Amino acid sequence: MEMSGRTQKDLAELFGSRSRASEVLNKKRALTIEMIHKLHKEWDIPADCLIQPYHLVPKAA
Secondary structure (H helix, E strand, O other): OOOOOOOHHHHHHHHOOHHHHHHHHOOOOOOOHHHHHHHHHHHOOOHHHHOOOOOOOOOOO
């Protein structure tokens, strides 16, 4: 996002939710297929980069 000059607000507009964007950026929620598709289509991010597995932050008990 930094390289393209995009902000969390831009991501929230793409996802339709500020909290959803925050959860994804803080690795509390994984990207869905729909999110990957939007990022690929709208921001021209290669889909193969978006489907790589990554660890989520465990939820507090």
